[in-house]
Amino acid sequence: MQSATIPDPTAIRQRLSDAGLKPTQQRLMIYAAALGMHGHFDAEAVYMGLQADAPSLSRGTVYRTLEAFVEAGLLKQVSTHESHMLFDASLHPHHHLFCETTGEIIDFEDPELSTLIQNYLASKGIDGFEVDDFQLNIFGRRKGMAATAGQAAPHPTV
Amino acid sequence: MQSATIPDPTAIRQRLSDAGLKPTQQRLMIYAAALGMHGHFDAEAVYMGLQADAPSLSRGTVYRTLEAFVEAGLLKQVSTHESHMLFDASLHPHHHLFCETTGEIIDFEDPELSTLIQNYLASKGIDGFEVDDFQLNIFGRRKGMAATAGQAAPHPTV
C-alpha cells in the first residue's frame, strides 16, 4: 500500500527541489531507498540498504537526511513506545496496529475511520490548538490469522 | 487531571500487590513518585526526583521498575516520535496534542471523541486483530493562548 510506485529519477529530483532541498546524490539515493522500503523502517535499514551501492555514504548523512525529509514533509515518523525512531514513506492517512505479542507494527487503512475523526476535529475544533494531522495508534493482539477477507483488514508490514 | 489524587501508602501497597508486584521499598517510592508527576515524565525525572529521599536508589532499578509497572498496567507509555521513552500515570482515556513549534505534549481529554472511536472500533472490528486500547496523537501548533474556556480545551502538561 505504501511504496506503491517509485517515481523515476527525474520526478524524485523534482520532489526534492519542490521541498526546498538541494537534490544531491546522497539525498536522491536516500529518498529512493525510503520509497522502496516496505512499511516502516529505521535509519539503519536505509544505511545498510545503500551500503552496496554507495559504500562511502555515511551514517551521519542518513540520519541528517531523514530528519530533513521529515521536516520537509517527504516522510513521516511513526510514533511508538520504543526508544528508536521509525519512518514511514506512506503519506496518505493511515493508522497503526501494535501487536503486543510480537511487537510488530501493522499498517491499518480505514478511510471511514480517518474521515470520522477528521470531521470530528474539524467541526468541534480544539480550543487553542491548530490541527495539522493526526495518527491513531491501536494496541492489541493479532488473532489467529483467520484472514476472512473482512471489510477492515490490516495490512501486515514490518 | 492526572496525578489527581495520590493514594495513601496503604492503598499504594495494595495496588502493587494486586498487580502481582512485590511491594518493596523502591517500588513504593517509585510508584508514589510517578503518581506525583504532573503529566508525562521519563525515567530520569523519577530518578532525580527521588535522589533526595533515596540517594542509594539506582537508575537501573528505576528503569526496571517503570517497565514492570507498564507491564502490570499501573502506568502507560506515551507514543512519541522521539527516541526517548515517556510515561504517563494517567490511566483514563485521553489523547495527546503535539505542538510542532515547542515540542510540548499536551493532554487532550475529549470523552466524546474517545467514545466515537471506541464505538467505531467495537462495531466494525478489525479483521484478525483484537483491540485492547488506542491512543490518538494529534499534531499541530498551539495558537495564541486565547483560552476562551471553550468546550474542548487542552490541558497543558509537560
Next chain:
DNA sequence: TTCCCTGCAAACGGTTTGCACCCCA
C-alpha cells in the same frame, strides 16, 4: 532458606555533533 529484587558499573546502540573537505547552483 529461597527466590526475587536491588545496586553497581560496564556495556550497548541509536543518534548527534564538530570539523575539514567537497560539491552544486
Next chain:
DNA sequence: TGGGGTGCAAACCGTTTGCAGGGAA
C-alpha cells in the same frame, strides 16, 4: 566562489544487562 552538504569519528545519552549482595516470606 559561496554556502550548504557530506564523511569521518568521537562524543552523547538513554537504556539494558550481568553479577554479587540483600531482603521479604
